[in-house]
Amino acid sequence: MIYSSWKEVDNWVDKMPDEYKSSYNRLKRFSEVLTTEPEPLVGQTPKEVIWTKNKSKLYRYQPAIKKTNKVPILMVYALINKPYILDLSPGNSLIEHLTNQGHDVYLLDWGTAGYEDRHMKLEDYIMDYIPRATKKVLQTSNAKELSVLGYCMGGTMTSIFAALHPELPIRNLIFMTSPFDFSDAGHYTNWLDKRYFNLDKLVDTMGNISPEFIDFGNKLLNPIQNFYGPYVSLAERADNENFVEGWKLMQKWLKDGIPFPGESYRQWIGEFYQENKLINDELYVRGRQVKLSEIKANVLNIAASRDNIALPHQVEALNDKISSKNKTFHLLETGHVSVTVGRTAINETYPLIDEWLVEHSK
Amino acid sequence: MSHTLPIDPFKIWQDIYNKTENAWSDAIQDTLGKESFSEGLGQTLNSYLQYQEFVTKTAEAYLTQFNMPSRDEVANVASLVINTENKIDHLEDQLEQLAEENTKEINSLKRTISNLDKKLDRVLAEIEKNEKAGATAKKK
Numbered sequence: 001m002i003y004s005s006w007k008e009v010d011n012w013v014d015k016m017p018d019e020y021k022s023s024y025n026r027l028k029r030f031s032e033v034l035t036t037e038p039e040p041l042v043g044q045t046p047k048e049v050i051w052t053k054n055k056s057k058l059y060r061y062q063p064a065i066k067k068t069n070k071v072p073i074l075m076v077y078a079l080i081n082k083p084y085i086l087d088l089s090p091g092n093s094l095i096e097h098l099t100n101q102g103h104d105v106y107l108l109d110w111g112t113a114g115y116e117d118r119h120m121k122l123e124d125y126i127m128d129y130i131p132r133a134t135k136k137v138l139q140t141s142n143a144k145e146l147s148v149l150g151y152c153m154g155g156t157m158t159s160i161f162a163a164l165h166p167e168l169p170i171r172n173l174i175f176m177t178s179p180f181d182f183s184d185a186g187h188y189t190n191w192l193d194k195r196y197f198n199l200d201k202l203v204d205t206m207g208n209i210s211p212e213f214i215d216f217g218n219k220l221l222n223p224i225q226n227f228y229g230p231y232v233s234l235a236e237r238a239d240n241e242n243f244v245e246g247w248k249l250m251q252k253w254l255k256d257g258i259p260f261p262g263e264s265y266r267q268w269i270g271e272f273y274q275e276n277k278l279i280n281d282e283l284y285v286r287g288r289q290v291k292l293s294e295i296k297a298n299v300l301n302i303a304a305s306r307d308n309i310a311l312p313h314q315v316e317a318l319n320d321k322i323s324s325k326n327k328t329f330h331l332l333e334t335g336h337v338s339v340t341v342g343r344t345a346i347n348e349t350y351p352l353i354d355e356w357l358v359e360h361s362k
Numbered sequence: 363m364s365h366t367l368p369i370d371p372f373k374i375w376q377d378i379y380n381k382t383e384n385a386w387s388d389a390i391q392d393t394l395g396k397e398s399f400s401e402g403l404g405q406t407l408n409s410y411l412q413y414q415e416f417v418t419k420t421a422e423a424y425l426t427q428f429n430m431p432s433r434d435e436v437a438n439v440a441s442l443v444i445n446t447e448n449k450i451d452h453l454e455d456q457l458e459q460l461a462e463e464n465t466k467e468i469n470s471l472k473r474t475i476s477n478l479d480k481k482l483d484r485v486l487a488e489i490e491k492n493e494k495a496g497a498t499a500k501k502k
Contacts, residue, residue, distance in 0.1 A: 026372060053447070196400045196401050197403075197404050223390060235376065
């Protein structure tokens with residue numbers, strides 16, 4: 001019935017002038033994308049699981065492809081995302097790009113934390129998961145050294161891991177939009193003020209923090225643009241299939257978060273946002289002081305100028321603290337998510353990382 | 363000639379959005395940065411948490427009454443499984459370490475035996491040389 005009505009409308013529109021047809025088709029496509037279209041396929045680069053722990057998995061990408069770069073790379077992303085953010089879709093994937101360039105790429109998938117994981121602390125992930133994954137990468141690739149890439153909060157965790165494990169052969173570190181200095185975190189600094197934000201009550205009541213809660217906070221940083229902007233853009237360019245594909249991928253990423261384990265959230269907000277312990281050498285992990293100055297590996301630190309989640313000055317602060325002789329800070333003219341997805345990512349981020357890795361793996 | 367409908371709903375929407383964004387963006391950012399906003403946000407969160415706590419407690423009481431496991435109890439079982447898995451991980455670590463140490467020890471033994479073998483060869487060669495020298499002396 002509905003189908004036949006639409007068919008009639010279509011026939012009627014067909015008789016109208018071209019410019020009317022174009023507007024109608026955009027409206028139709030817009031409603032299709034929002035209501036009936038399936039979600040895009042993501043994480044399609046072939047991979048194998050080489051290690052598991054609790055919900056975590058360690059992947060090796062395209063093991064059959066010849067690895068010409070002798071230093072393998074381990075990727076660590078934020079606890080609140082899904083692993084496919086670094087392997088979105090063919091042609092739009094950092095992992096696929098690096099694998100195709102002959103890099104031996106590994107990714108530590110955190111899995112989805114259940115209610116039973118609410119007591120997991122950041123240090124559990126930093127001390128029990130990342131070092132073990134590192135050893136597995138070295139064993140599997142039969143390499144003497146490795147590179148580690150940390151994305152967003154995953155980069156902050158990676159910096160702590162690298163500072164506490166000088167015995168591990170980490171040759172290169174890449175940080176992508178990872179905050180290190182929390183003294184001025186934009187609106188978050190006010191919103192998470194201890195006087196108003198009841199962190200303990202939140203964690204004790206909720207157990208794990210829902211992805212919707214985190215997403216709402218991120219969107220509130222720029223409400224009109226984040227809540228309505230995407231739909232206005234889609235309405236404007238719904239007749240451009242490339243744009244629609246990119247739009248769907250971006251929306252899937254943004255809406256597809258996972259719960260933040262409660263104790264990790266308590267630490268992340270309390271010790272990082274509220275007390276800014278990391279950059280001031282005041283952070284203790286299992287009784288050990290974290291000094292970023294212990295980092296001696298080659299460092300590529302990437303920030304995005306329009307990022308309002310990890311502000312560029314929060315990211316850049318790392319370079320003044322580390323002891324690495326070879327350290328680069330690179331600012332891209334884009335936003336937090338667009339560092340890894342979309343045109344800027346394909347044209348700038350992927351080649352930048354590839355070339356830097358090749359140069360520092362000889 | 364215009365390329366859009368005389369009354370294009372997209373265009374109207376887009377215009378409203380652009381005008382709103384331009385006109386209100388600074389005002390909204392100012393509001394978001396105010397202490398009173400943080401205070402309000404905190405109060406809203408507290409009210410929500412109070413409600414959530416009430417819902418959780420009510421659900422738990424209901425489940426207890428009907429002799430059904432609560433979320434905490436199910437999570438406890440999962441924790442036991444995770445703990446067991448951790449112990450297996452730990453054992454795996456120890457086995458790997460043992461295997462590594464064994465390989466090192468075996469390699470070291472191999473080197474020692476090889477050195478002994480070489481020394482023995484030299485001793486045998488010396489004995490042979492001495493025997494030959496003795497035999498030559500006897501003939502003379």
